[in-house]
Each structure stands twice: as structure tokens, then as C-alpha cells.
Amino acid sequence: MPELPEVETTRRGIEPHVVGRSVARVIVRNAHLRWRVPDKLKKELPGQVIQSASRRGKYLLLVTHAGTVILHLGMSGSLRVAPCDQPADKHDHVDIALDNGDCLRLRDPRRFGAVLWTRDDPLTHKLLKDLGPEPLGPDFNGAYLFHTSRKRKRAVRDFLLDGHVVAGVGNIYANESLFLAGIRPSRAAGRLTQTQCEALVRTIRQTLNRAIKAGGTTLRDFRQASGQPGYFQLSLHVYGREGEPCPTCGTPIRARRQGQRTAFFCPKCQL
DNA sequence: AATCGCGCCTGACGGC
DNA sequence: TGCCGTCAGGCGCGAT
Numbered sequence: 001m002p003e004l005p006e007v008e009t010t011r012r013g014i015e016p017h018v019v020g021r022s023v024a025r026v027i028v029r030n031a032h033l034r035w036r037v038p039d040k041l042k043k044e045l046p047g048q049v050i051q052s053a054s055r056r057g058k059y060l061l062l063v064t065h066a067g068t069v070i071l072h073l074g075m076s077g078s079l080r081v082a083p084c085d086q087p088a089d090k091h092d093h094v095d096i097a098l099d100n101g102d103c104l105r106l107r108d109p110r111r112f113g114a115v116l117w118t119r120d121d122p123l124t125h126k127l128l129k130d131l132g133p134e135p136l137g138p139d140f141n142g143a144y145l146f147h148t149s150r151k152r153k154r155a156v157r158d159f160l161l162d163g164h165v166v167a168g169v170g171n172i173y174a175n176e177s178l179f180l181a182g183i184r185p186s187r188a189a190g191r192l193t194q195t196q197c198e199a200l201v202r203t204i205r206q207t208l209n210r211a212i213k214a215g216g217t218t219l220r221d222f223r224q225a226s227g228q229p230g231y232f233q234l235s236l237h238v239y240g241r242e243g244e245p246c247p248t249c250g251t252p253i254r255a256r257r258q259g260q261r262t263a264f265f266c267p268k269c270q271l
Numbered sequence: 272a273a274t275c276g277c278g279c280c281t282g283a284c285g286g287c
Numbered sequence: 288t289g290c291c292g293t294c295a296g297g298c299g300c301g302a303t
Contacts, residue, residue, distance in 0.1 A: 003297090006296080034297090058297075072297080074298085110280045110282080127298095152273080153274085154273080163297090171295095171296065261296095
């Protein structure tokens, strides 16, 4: 599912329901997610007050005084706030029950997601410490992208998917941003000009911000915390639109397998 | 150091 | 209707 805009949409959805609440208990129906849900979560989280709900890349962080819950939605995960007595779906694997009868409920059919617990500063956690800058933050700019991409031979689409380069840009938004910047997904990252890097940073930020505003992209199973789908799929220019006319020039959009993921582009507008 | 391919899972969809 | 192959928004890991 979820790329950065979907995770941010989720964060904003759950924040008012969880911050300031204390955790009553943790219910793990299936601990077999990407990594086993740690036993310590059940031991150490109950009784703690959730101080904040933040995000780093595609990771969600629930901070308490005793430690931090690190959540990842993988490909098919979603979080919602529901009354605890509402029956769980077969893919509702973890509940964090709150002191008011609500619970934060993780649904994840493919189980590529994760629920972890750390007592240390989460930013030093193995999974987070080497992440690149936040794409919507000040450290992600044209100069950074230009500098980082020098001598890199990877296709720029693949380069953007690498969390060490920039955190949270997935296949949908990489393709969309490259379209708006007029750059082919297959272009070697190291061959981008400074001007192109600046344009690309602008289109990435613009695309992510617009997607957040639309509540994310729902292609299959993404849901906001409220249960509502996102609407950004209606604004996609190239992603999933093979054969449809380019919104700029009318040339049919092409799809090609690039590495493990499909790239979409207009053969005329993107060089 | 950088890059590539694999594998973890379920479910939806299209072709036959 | 059903079976089968293909594909999917992520990402860490080991091999090269």
C-alpha cells in the first residue's frame, strides 16, 4: 500500500484518538508479521501514555516514556481506531487497546507490515538510522539530490525508491514525479543535470503534498484511519495508465518492467 | 560501495 | 464456474 502520503494520512487520522491516552492492553492475534511481534510490547506498553504519533519515512512511531512502538504498514496494512468490542476481521492482527474503550487496530492481509518495540531513541533503531532525508523536509533539495546521484548508474526511478536516498517515496509517486519533471524512469541517476534534480525535488514534493491532501491513493486496500478510501488515484497521470493518452500530449502511456517494479512514462514528454 | 534479485504473504483479476 | 498464472503500493538481506 502505503507510501508516504498514505502513512501520513494514517498518522493524522489516528493522532487525535491516541495522543494523551494510556494503553490498557495489547492484543496480538497473529504475531507472524514481517518480524515476530515482540513479547516485550505486551509487557512494557500497557500503562504507558502515548505522548506523540510521528512518522519517519513510512514508519509510524508511537512514543511513550517507556519506549516507542515502531509500526510499518508494508504493502497491505492499514490502521484504524475502532471500539474494542467490535469483532475483529481475520486480518486484524494486533490491537492496542486504549483506556477509553477504543483500540488502534492493525489490519494487514499480506503481513508484510511490522509492529516493533524499542526502549531506545527510535531514530537510532537499525531500521531507521540509515534512512535518507524526509522528502518534505529542508534537507531534501536539488543540491542534495544532485550531489548524492553523482556517479550512480542506477535508473533514477530505482534510485528514488531507495530509502537511503530519500525516505518514503514508492513506485507510484516516483513515477508520477518523474512524469511531471519530464524525466524517463530508466535514465541513469548520475546523468541528471542540476536543473533536472531541482525540478525533480519540486515535483516529488508537489506530488506528495497533493496526495496527502487527497487522503492518499487507494488502488486496492488502502483505507484512511476513518475507513474512508483515498482519492489521489483520480489524479494519477501515468501510474497504472498503460495505453491511455498522456494528459499533456496524447501519446499512449507506456509501461515497462524495470527491475522488480513496473515503470510508467510518456515516451514523448519524458526524455 | 553499489547494485541486483529473492522472498516474505494474501488476494484480485484476466484468460482460458 | 473454476483453475492457473500474474501482478500488487515495501524492503531487508545475502550474493556479486
